[in-house]
Structure formats: C-alpha cells, structure tokens
Amino acid sequence: MTDLTKLSAVEIAGLVASGETSAVEVTQAHLDRIGAVDDRVHAFLHVDTEGALAAARAVDERRAAGDELGPLAGVPVAVKDVLTTKGVPTTVGSKILEGWRPPYDSTIVERLRAAGTVMLGKTNMDEFAMGSSTEYSAYGPTRNPWDLERIPGGSGGGSAAALAAYEAPLSIGSDTGGSIRQPGAVTGTVGAKPTYGGTSRYGLVAFSSSLDTPGPCARTVLDAALLHEVIGGHDPRDSTSIPAPVPDVVAAARLGATGDLTGVKLGMVTEFTGEGAEPGVTAAFRDAAEALAKLGAEIVEVSCPHFKYALPAYYLIAPSECSSNLARFDGVRFGLRVGDDGNRSLEEVMSLTREAGFGPEVKRRIMIGTYALSSGYYDAYYGQAQKVRTLITRDFTSAFEQVDALISPTTPFVAFPLGSRTADPYQMYLADLFTIPTNLYGGPAISVPCGLSDGLPVGFQIMAPTMADDRMYRVAAALEGAVGTLTPPTI
Template sequence: MTTASGGSLTGLTASELAAKLQAGEVTSVEVTQAHLDRIAAVDQEVHAFLHVDADGALAAARRVDEERAAGNTTSPLAGVPLALKDVLTTTDMPTTCGSKMLEGWVPPYDATVTRRLREAGVVILGKTNMDEFAMGSSTENSAYGPTRNPWDLERIPGGSGGGSSAALAAFEAPLAIGTDTGGSIRQPGAVTGTVGVKPTYGGVSRYGLVAFSSSLDQPGPCARTVLDAALLHEVIAGHDPMDSTSINQPVPQVVAAAEQGASGGLQGVRVGVVRELSGDGYQPGVQRAFDAAVKQLSALGAEVIEVSCPHFTYALPAYYLIAPSECSSNLARFDAMRYGLRVGDDGARSAEEVMSLTREAGFGPEVKRRIMLGTYALSSGYYDAYYGQAQKVRTLITRDFTAAFEQVDVLVSPTTPTTAFKIGERVDDPMAMYLADLCTIPSNLAGNAAMSVPCGLSDEDGLPVGLQIMAPAMADEWLYRVGAAYEAARNATQDGPLINRVPQLEVAR
C-alpha cells in the first residue's frame, strides 16, 4: 500500500484546493472529476457512499467555474467538493437515512444545510452511508451494508456518520457533513483520524434533517483539518426561521479562531481535564495518547486543571431513555400512508395491518429496539419513572458543565474509550455498542459545542485516537482555537498530519 500523495488533487485539503481554485491554477470541474475518479476507484471497498451524483456534481462545478470567470464568486469554498450524510434532504438525490423505509425517496425540498452549501458553490458529490435513521455507532446498522474504515477495512468507521468520515479518510472528498445526536460526528472522526465538530445545539439549522431525537440532533462539519472544518462551519451555520430551535445570534468567528490557534500558542487558556471521562474502562493506548495530548496543550502554554463533573457518569443511561423516547415519536410518521415504503396494500387488509407489515419490513433491528424502548419509557405509569427522571439527570449534567466552565475555558477528554473495533464484534451486544458514545453524550444532553481532533495512534494497534474538546454554548470559537493550536503543534512534532499516514486502498488499474 502507498500513502496519500499531497501532489494529487485528492490529497489536498479543502483550504489548499480553495486557494488553487481562487488563483486559477485549477478548475472546479477538474477537482470534482478527480474526486469522482477516486470514488470510482476505491468506494467498492470502502462503501462510503449510498448515492454518487456525478452528473449533478460536474454541472454544479461548471456553474462555479463560469461564475468565477465572470468575477461573481465570493464564497471561500466555492468549487470545493463535499460528501453529504444521507439524513439531510436533497431535491436531486434520494434521501434514504440508510433505511429500506425510504429506499428511493427523493424529497420535495432541500434541507437548509443543503441549500446553504449550494448557495456557497460547494459541490455535493453524493450522499454517504449511515446507521439507519442515525441509530448506531458503527454504520453496521445501515440497510445497505456497512462502511469500512480506510485505516483497516476489517474495522468500523464509527457511526452513525461512518460514511462521511470514511469518505474523508479514503480521500474521496475533502469535506463532509455529518449529524451528531450522541457523538455521531465526533466518534467517527476519532476512529478515522479526521476532524469532527458538533456545533452548539441550534447553531446550525435542523430544517430538512430527518429527525431521530429532536432535542439532541445537530448537523455539523467534518474535515481533515481544523481550518477546513471552520470554513465549512461558517457556510452552514446561522439563524434559520424555518427551525424553531435555531439560535438568532451571530455565527461565532470560528475561521479567525482557527487561524489564531494555528499561528499562536495557548497562553492564558484554561483547559479542564474531566476526571470522570478517563481511567478505568479506557483502552490503555487511548489513555496514553490522550495523556500525551494534554502534555502538548500544557507545552503550548495552557493551564491544565482537573475538573470533576460527577453527573457525567449518568449521561449514558439518561441518553438511552431520552433519545429512544423522542425516536418513538418522530418515527411514527413512517406509517405507509403518505410516503416511503408500503407493504401488503392488496386491498384486503386494513390500514393498521398495512402499517404493521410496512414497519416490520422497513425498519431494522436497532431501530425497532429503540422504538420499543422509547414507547415503553413514555407509556402510562412509566413516564415519570424513566423519561422524567432522565430529563432531571440532563439538567444536572448541564449544571456540571456550567460549573466547570466557570473554572476553565474548555474541557478535554478522549473522544472514545477505544479505537475502532472490528466489524461484527459488537453487533450482538447493544450495551457494548452504546459504550462507544460514553464520552460524547454529555455535550449532546447539555447542547454545548464539542470537537474531536486527531491526537495520534494507539501504541497497541496503530489505529487513530481522538482528543475531544468541549466549549460553552455559542462559544464554538474556543474549539477551533484550541484544536488548531494542538493540531499545528502535533503536526510539527510528528512529521506532518496524521491523516497522511492512513494506509491507502489499492487503486484498480
């Protein structure tokens, strides 16, 4: 196997591609075609994409080139390709959510994120694979087969957004969009050696995002560098009147923060290490990589303080009551009556029978498990004992964050307790699967911002480890300042970006 070539178009970062496009050194059509060729060469092995829109992508690229030639292009990312998670609606491509329930469904409207990408001239290559309705931590729950991790094709790329993270790690796209309900951007980022950001809840519109758990779901940027994630963040963020939970405030200056971090140290920055998110139960190689990252932050001038967030230990059970409860409500819309799959409608069955047969055929095992859990938690006599109590725990976790951020500017932890596990290893053990989100769930419950940035390879198995950085709500710029400073220092001491060490797939000749 060979390593990624920085000399090829697919080996460049989004910011490098943007600079070449703006300088007229290359056209968007050339950049887009290079990535389409890369997808054609390797995606049969990776299976990052569910749908590739080659004609649409090239048409969009030609429009950008024409606009640039006319002097009308203003967006920094105009002409740069992107992979879009198949949970955001698109009028020109199917939106399946990784489920047979929506196989072949083409929505009548674009999600706000999709629209903002198009308006910025970002070229959408296609839709990426995911755990069905974003329920999972490995992308093994997709009805269309698992995605594979480019670092090791026998291992998972994380989930639910494993298709987006794998597309980045396989150099099939320089940018991607994910969604994060309990860690589905950050956990895939960690296990594939890429950058994943969960913006503040309400910072990026959920309009057109097919809902799993409405109080937790959050779209966000995925990239190979912190600066690239910041550039994409600024494109998709901002108030949207179509989303009642959208925050009507200016977008944090994340690009400026990333540039500041990359060129300066962290003098005066207070970094809190969360006591409850490390130690026993964490893979030793992950813990050692995290400890080294903390030392690097200290060497950059940050003041490192141990912080206790005692209620974080209850985040996992609280999440797995709140999220399934909201899922059981949101997925009730898939009733075979309006759109999507319909089974058994032969004229001899009642609407209830058709609905039952359709949901049996259309939903996979994990979706059914969560619907049943959520319906039980919301049922008469159990609502207060389960869902009500989980919401009280959510409040306590939010208070833990508030107290911690009175002492520090950011919190850090490992992104995941382990590196990427093997495909099939946890399929029959839902609890083991759920533990993959142990570190990421608290930020979803509280709604604050969080990022995963690569922090090396485990000395046990040579697989990527992620450093999680957490910041207060609407203080997303802190993620980018700290993340970019750490990334720059690590790249300088470790002979370049971690992503350039990913074993590349053999290109068919």
C-alpha cells in the same frame, strides 16, 4: 501533477479561485477516486455524478465572469444521507425510505449550494442515525480506510470514511450522541458538533429532536471551521435555531494555528481520564494534553460527577423522542408501503410496512422509547432521565466557571473489528460514552486526531460552553499544529 484528492479544502479553493485548476477538474478527480475505492470502503450510498459536474461548471463560469467566489467555492463535499436533497435520494440508511427523492433541500444543503461547494453525493450511515459503527445501515456497512476489517464509527461513518479515503475533502454529518465526533476519532479526521441550535435542523430527518445537531467534518481544523461558517447561523424555519450570528470560528482556528495558548485554562474531566478507556487511548490523550501545556495552556482536573449517568439518561431520552418522530413513517404518505392489496386494513398495512422497513436497532429503540413514555412509567423513566440531564447541565455550568474548555478522549477505544459488538448493544453504546454528555447539555465539541494506539487513530475531544464554538476551534487548531495530522494507509 498534484493529486487534487490529497489537498485540503483551503488549498483546493485557492487553486480554483486563481484559475490554476478548475472546479470541474477537482470534481472529476474526486469522482474518479470514488470510482476506484468505494467498492471497498462503501462510504457512499448515492453518487450524484451529473449534479456534481453541473455545479462545478457553474463555479467555473462564475470565476470566468469575474464574480467574487466564496472561500469554499469549487470544493467537493459529501453529505450524510440524513439531510434532504432535492431530487437526490435520501434514505437515512433505511429500507423504509429506499428510493425517496425529496422535493426540497434542507437548509444545510441550500447553504452549501449557495456557497459554491460541489455536492458529490450522499454518505452511508446507521439507519436513522441509530448506531455507533455504521453496521446498522440497511445497505451494508462502511469500512474504515485505516483497516478495512474495522468499523469507521457511527452513525456517520460514511462521511468520516469518505474523508479518510480521500474521496472528499469535506463532509457533513449529524451528531445526536457523538455521531460526528466518534467517527472522526476512529478514522483520524476532524469532526465538530456545533452548539445545538447553531446549525439548522430544517430538512434533517429527525431521530431525537432535542439532541440532533448537523455539523462539519474535514481533515483539518481550519477546513472544518470554514465549513462550519458556511452552514451555521439562524434559520427561521427551525424553531430551535438560535437567533444569533455564528461565533468567528475561522478566526479562532487561525489564532490557534499560531500555537499560542497563553491564558487558556483547560479542564481535564476526571471521570473520563481514569478507568474505562484503553491504555493506548489514555496514553495518547495525556501526551496531547502535555503538548497543549507546552503551548501555554493551564490544565487542571475538573470533576463532573453526573457525567457517569449520561449514558443511561441518553438511552431513555433519545429512544423516547425517536418513538414519537418515527411514527410518521407509516406507509401512507411517502416511502415504503407493504401489503396494500386491497384486502387489508390500514392498521395491517402500517404494521407490515414498519416490520419490513425498519431494521432491528430502530425497532429496539422505538420499543424502548414507547415503553418509557407509556402510562405509569413516564415519571419513572423519561422524567427521571430529564432530571439527570439537568444535573449534567449544571456540571457543565460549574466547570465552565472554572475553565475555558473541557478536554477528554473522544472514545474509550480505537476502531473495533466489524461484527465484534453487534451481538451486545450495550458494548456498542459504550462507543459514545465520552461524547453523550455534550449532547445532553447542548454545547459544542470537536474531535481532533492526537496520535495512534496499536496503529489506529485516537481522538482528542474539546468541549466548550454554548455559543462559544470558537474556543474549541482555537484549542483544536493549536493541538493539530503541535501533533500534526494523520495520514491513512493507501487503499
């Protein structure tokens, strides 16, 4: 019998729609797989067995009744624990929300349920999405299925590892500085960051409100596009949501799969293809670029001179916004409460709660952000970073006047060993060096596997103009067809 966990989302949906298998059988196969391997991978923080099987039975009942099913009906999906799920624990990888069960679903989860997908559970992540390795989760690290002694990327390492370990065919992540694309790159999976505002942030526990973007993760480009189509679109409950339809990303992925990129002009970012990346990463990237050229794409070098300032600008803007957003976690309204014995003041309870509830990386970023926003320093730090953000946006605007999309490696290096960078925050921050500019700009970007370096996956990043998400899917699908997908070692 076919191993249902090894199939793509498209294949699973087809089998369910035809009646060759049931949504319950598919769901149980993935739950069994989670039970068999997740003690070693630790991709999940919570597995909703009862809820998943109930949702699967509902899909089977609809099919039996002759109802028309959506293109992903009956397909299991794992959800990053940054999105609220009604009645299902949402911890954001933090002790401060341990055991919290939200009274409502995020818009993303609402749309997943409406589409008939089956939510398996919530995936592990760096606490409050602050990290590049999923080592900063309060509940322990996730491991990379390619090598269980290496990181799966972050902050959404659980969502990417679940795909690479065949625990789920689809997953949802969130991308603030690369937290979808970077895990995709180091686990050999596909991770897409939509245009900012193209997917709703309603019910997404905020880290940095001007940067956070939920998006799709999958093992193939077409699967990612189909998931993007389900979760995208305007949401009146999100004030930053774009009141425009989702670009036809599915049609673009199917077009790219034909392998014809005639007339497509791609810009190789000069600043990201020189020094700074491991030789094996650079070699795999350039081989992939040559494969795109053979499909008809014209590839030219494009300089984006202010991209080199993106990392320091990001690490002023994001912590500043996080220091404001995380002020709500005070031990008063919900979540953890420490020291409330009737003998302490409110301020003491808040201080004890935040001390016990937040991990070291979250505390570090809150302090950096509070300092950057403080009187006398605002203009020198936060204000200057916002000016750099404007210059980076101008670089993108200028580049897209010359080319249809930009390309670069997704990460400067392959997955590094667990524990090897936690003592040096700067070395950890470098993992997002190539992904951060797109977040500051607000445009879409995708990482697709392009080969191996030292036996570990390398990611190829495609960046497009705002609301031109379809462009990146076309190029990504063409590259996938040319170089193939990656198959992780068996766990």
